[in-house]
Amino acid sequence: MTAPTKPSVSSPAKAPSGSPRGEDLHSPVVDWFDDNARDLPWRRPEAGPWGVMVSEFMLQQTPVNRVLPVYEQWLTRWPRPADLAKDAPGEAVRAWGRLGYPRRALRLHGAAVAIAERHGGDVPTDHAQLLALPGIGEYTAAAVASFAYGQRHPVLDTNVRRVLARAVTGVQYPPNATTAAERKLARALLPEDEGTAARWAAASMELGALVCTAKNESCHRCPIAAQCAWRLAGKPEHDGPPRRGQTYAGTDRQVRGKLLAVLREAHTPVPQAALDRVWHEPVQRARALDGLVADGLVEPLPGGTYRLPST
Numbered sequence: 001m002t003a004p005t006k007p008s009v010s011s012p013a014k015a016p017s018g019s020p021r022g023e024d025l026h027s028p029v030v031d032w033f034d035d036n037a038r039d040l041p042w043r044r045p046e047a048g049p050w051g052v053m054v055s056e057f058m059l060q061q062t063p064v065n066r067v068l069p070v071y072e073q074w075l076t077r078w079p080r081p082a083d084l085a086k087d088a089p090g091e092a093v094r095a096w097g098r099l100g101y102p103r104r105a106l107r108l109h110g111a112a113v114a115i116a117e118r119h120g121g122d123v124p125t126d127h128a129q130l131l132a133l134p135g136i137g138e139y140t141a142a143a144v145a146s147f148a149y150g151q152r153h154p155v156l157d158t159n160v161r162r163v164l165a166r167a168v169t170g171v172q173y174p175p176n177a178t179t180a181a182e183r184k185l186a187r188a189l190l191p192e193d194e195g196t197a198a199r200w201a202a203a204s205m206e207l208g209a210l211v212c213t214a215k216n217e218s219c220h221r222c223p224i225a226a227q228c229a230w231r232l233a234g235k236p237e238h239d240g241p242p243r244r245g246q247t248y249a250g251t252d253r254q255v256r257g258k259l260l261a262v263l264r265e266a267h268t269p270v271p272q273a274a275l276d277r278v279w280h281e282p283v284q285r286a287r288a289l290d291g292l293v294a295d296g297l298v299e300p301l302p303g304g305t306y307r308l309p310s311t
Helices: 022-036 045-059 064-077 081-086 089-096 103-118 127-131 138-149 158-169 180-189 194-210 252-265 272-276 282-294
Strands: 299-301 305-307
Touching: 022 180, 022 194, 045 064, 045 103, 045 138, 064 089, 081 103, 089 103, 089 252, 127 138, 138 194, 158 180, 158 194, 252 272, 252 282, 272 282, 272 305
Parallel strands: none
Antiparallel strands: 299 305
């Protein structure tokens, strides 16, 4: 995320009645960010919009420490969208390694092809054009427009949603899925000044990642602890729907990962027998392989062999 130069912090944004006002939150959070932001490669000017976009795809549901080495290798190999677009989508899946959720690699490859074909190889600056790229949803379009181009958009990832839920709404956790009410609140809290809004987006995200964490939050280090509605209410326990867990062992997702690992390491088609060895249960293994084929992550070939997608 390439953070814009810090402008003056001011905004007439209005939070819900009885909650902290946007203008009372912006300055302390942005000032905290100036002093505590991690030095991440996608925040450096040389990352450019493409580096920001790559990071946003990789960071979805994946921690920073796992993303860093793959990100560096990716940008070294494909420093511009057109470089990735020239390669087969299977190479993107191969380079994705063990980041998980490998369909993101295919979506990023598809976005790179569209950027090369529609925008002369440059990541578009317009939010609507970003949103029109394949594989890019509202969050990623807003994040790239904000972090790469310093534009004014609400950027609602899990960390930001948790900060707003606690500081403004007074609950421990946001809903399992982003709601219209959350989007409305985020827009209401957004600073009017474009540069400040982009800075606020990055700062509130970092606050959720480092301080206002899902577990063991560090309220003593929080710049807005004195205003936090959840803390002032005595930190009431979450009473909404159960939060979704991240199970992995024994799931189809684990089997898919094992199958893909074999295909990533091979540079020639892989026979069925080699895939059969990765998982003991044939029905689940076949279901996982069928799912990979249906998702476009694996290409079946004549003779019962498989490879990563070539087109």
